[in-house]
Amino acid sequence: MAVVSRTIMLADCQSFYASVEKAHHPEYAGKPVVVAGDPERRSGIVLAACPLAKAKGVTTAERLGEAIAKCPDVVIVRPRMAEYIRVSLQISEIYRSYTDLVEPYSIDEQFIDVTGALHRYSGDYEEMARQIQQHVLAETGIYCRFGISENKILAKTACDNYAKKNESGVYVLPKDKLAGTLWTLPIQKLFMAGNRMTHHFRSMGIETIGDLANTPLERLKLLMRRKFGKNSDINAELYWRIANGEDDSPVTPQTHEEAPKSIGHQMTLPRDYGTLEELKVVLLELTELVCQRCRGKGFMGQVIAVGCQGADFDRPTGFFRQMKMMDPTNVTNQVYRAAVQLLERYWDGNPVRKVGVTLAQFQDSEHYQLALFDDRERSMALERATDALKEKYGDSIIMRAVSMTPAGQARDRSGKIGGHYK
Template identity: 30%
Template structure:
């Protein structure tokens, strides 16, 4: 860092039990009571999406079957999710944060980063952050936890340390004492599978990761291992980027055909290639989407139409995108020659944020096998090219 530069002061705002808190904010009778948000609330196979801290105190937690949660907490109040309501409250929360500084980067519906480095503060930054937390609470009736640090990674780690309504300062000099003793699986950015791979090469704690050999790391978990080692040492140079969230709202590809066409085989192949491209980008970003959009531009008059459909459960795989995009095409094509086709997804969210209802007694294994198949297929295509694996008849052109 240049000596003339001010040290960064980054906040990570993490809303506490967001869905349940929003419901309690709209209905004061629910405040202080064990509350859970779950799908299929009338069925035994319903699964808990999230729950209040009062419910957590009884042992209720996310992904738990509804019948099990009610056994642990007989007076549990259960509600179905209302995503439109949650999105409206999230928008209000982020607008409130932008009243302090434009440097606000949402990363999901209930969390985001704020850079207050250049904000004029009267008194201590801790007192200033407390006013932000209290403002969110008094204005929206929503509790939050906030991490204060010199970079995004440390701010994220700090916000997880005190919940609910906590504020934690984590400096780079605190890393050896505060973070290094933790198990490597507790580090932000390391999932269960990565933790298992790291354990196999005798990396058990964040300290082990901080001192690991870079070449060994890269062999074990790929190039991401080097970045994780930097994080374990408290290094993270990513800026707070207000525009980053826009990349997540829509992902799409379009192509202009060589000539105007009404050939259905050509059109189907084009939609399939576009769907494959969009699905790969979604996988890289680790996102899913609930809205699929198709664009058609006709050749003669250049008229362009855009049609979309929204699914109850988010989609991510090429087959799902292709099937829905083709449906939109067949439903809306006038029969005139086409010059351009586009496939896109909207209402894009992080995989961790989405929740799909599964029948615990039959669908779980099917979904797990499906996910593993798609992961294997994608890995083969990335390594050997898109044509290495295909299903059914392959068109030769």
């Protein structure tokens, strides 16, 4: 068994959404299951497919109609995002019963540093992974795969390329064994390299991850400068370090709890919006969401940014502009007035399909400057009351009248998490 200086695991839940549904519905056992947008209309995008569906050729992100053509007997389930979040948090608690160093990477993937807990398993990290695997399966019905190495990059690589494909669901990738493992893989398997980047690597004569890893860094920087310009040195070093399995970053439990530099929301609209009145409705709804989040975190922001984008990506239209308000605030109406100024000033009248609002340059909401004739105290008290109602009963318990108009999206969004139904 190879020895590593740190022991980092990347735990991945197999076909997470579909696995949750199969665990909750014993009648789905032995049946191909996909989680997709609209089972009644048999339309939408496949968000997750269980292994039985994948064996029939069904893939994530394909249209549901294509999945049905490949697998006519597939069971289609509407997503339940609130339940998936609950199960994800339950699995996190299981991981934390083994070590306090657990860092979420996504809803179904988490990094686990078990270096300090290995003594309980006589240093056998593979046995530890198998025990955690059985624990999660027994508690939730979810099967997890574990990539293991001495850092996060290699643990992720081990999981994606090996643990997901072997029978045990556990794979160790020592850094001193990369020549016979990672480096033999084609360049498209490189973590963080998309289709366009791998195409560029091939044009440089780099066909495998090993080719990249063994290219001298200065040579790689020169090649990338020729391809992308003088500001590509950082990306060159990033890809070179990934290919060589170099990563010093720790597993940080609070990595997603640090104070944000900005808070924003954006919305893709169900159709093109072509009038100022329609756009103002969505702008108000987004501003309210942003301000509600800011109030919940105890922030006031002074810089407001608004963005609009058209539906035609071949001929992009729209704008993204920001302005500094007179004083920091998280009062919806005050931020909305500034957002409208940006919209009226920069919108060119072309149809809009996506709108975004962001608030930045924060300060503590407990300390602020009062102004003569300022009704901020009354406005803040009112918004604290509505926030409390929404926290207890849901966002749809109280809404602005404009949200009930055809342009309003708040009522529909209140039933969703991350764009999917709860």
